[in-house]
Amino acid sequence: AWLQKLSLDSWDSESFYVYPVMVILARDSGSDPAWMKHCVSEKMMAYTTHDGWMDEDAKLKWYKTTRAYPGCPLGDADRRCISQRDQHYSNDGIELSLLEEADGNEGVGTPGHHTAALQHLDQRGGPIQHANRILRPLVRREIRAHGVITIPRMMRLIEMAVAAVSVE
Numbered sequence: 001a002w003l004q005k006l007s008l009d010s011w012d013s014e015s016f017y018v019y020p021v022m023v024i025l026a027r028d029s030g031s032d033p034a035w036m037k038h039c040v041s042e043k044m045m046a047y048t049t050h051d052g053w054m055d056e057d058a059k060l061k062w063y064k065t066t067r068a069y070p071g072c073p074l075g076d077a078d079r080r081c082i083s084q085r086d087q088h089y090s091n092d093g094i095e096l097s098l099l100e101e102a103d104g105n106e107g108v109g110t111p112g113h114h115t116a117a118l119q120h121l122d123q124r125g126g127p128i129q130h131a132n133r134i135l136r137p138l139v140r141r142e143i144r145a146h147g148v149i150t151i152p153r154m155m156r157l158i159e160m161a162v163a164a165v166s167v168e
Contacts, residue, residue, distance in 0.1 A: 017072060018162070019043075019066055019072075020044070020045055020066050021044055021045065021158060022045040022046075022058065022061075022062045023044070023155060023158055024052055024054060025048050025052055025151065026048070026049065026050065027048035029048070030048055031047060032046075034152060035151045038152050038153060038156035039155055039156055040156075040159065041159055041163070043069065044155055044158070045062065045065060046151075046155060053090075054088070054090045056089070056090050056093035056096070058090065059090045059091060059093060060093055060095055060096050063096055067103065074103060077104065080104050080105060081105045081106070082105070082108055083100065083105060083106065083107045085108070085109060085110070086109070086111070087109040087110065131158075131161040131162050131164075131165045132161070134160075134161040134164045134165065135157060135158060135161035138157045138161060
């Protein structure tokens with residue numbers, strides 16, 4: 001019953017905000033709205049790239065979508081953000097930089113391969129590691145029950161893992 005009630009939106013407030021999750025899949029055909037059919041939260045996003053890795057367009061779409069959510073500090077004129085990220089080309093898009101500047105936010109680039117030391121999401125024991133720790137048994141359970149995990153079901157499992165980390 002608890003898993004059915006999970007929603008990332010439950011924890012958004014002035015002092016705590018859960019950013020939307022973007023799942024990137026390798027597909028040339030683009031994303032399919034049916035992938036979101038099991039998700040409860042509107043803050044789950046699916047995006048496709050030719051190789052399944054982040055690119056400038058995906059990062060820009062994530063930022064534009066995220067800043068529009070109520071409570072998000074990225075688009076709030078009274079709250080400023082410093083976005084710390086590695087210097088992967090997808091993080092240095094001119095359009096993204098201009099939009100951040102217009103919002104009063106700063107993008108700070110760190111040397112490549114240093115994110116685990118400098119970004120809290122990537123750190124050992126950080127939110128990504130905890131979400132993966134929760135996701136692994138959910139994936140195993142799904143495979144045992146059905147033998148395969150569809151993309152819509154995987155999106156829901158990721159959503160549940162991220163929401164569970166938010167309340168830990």
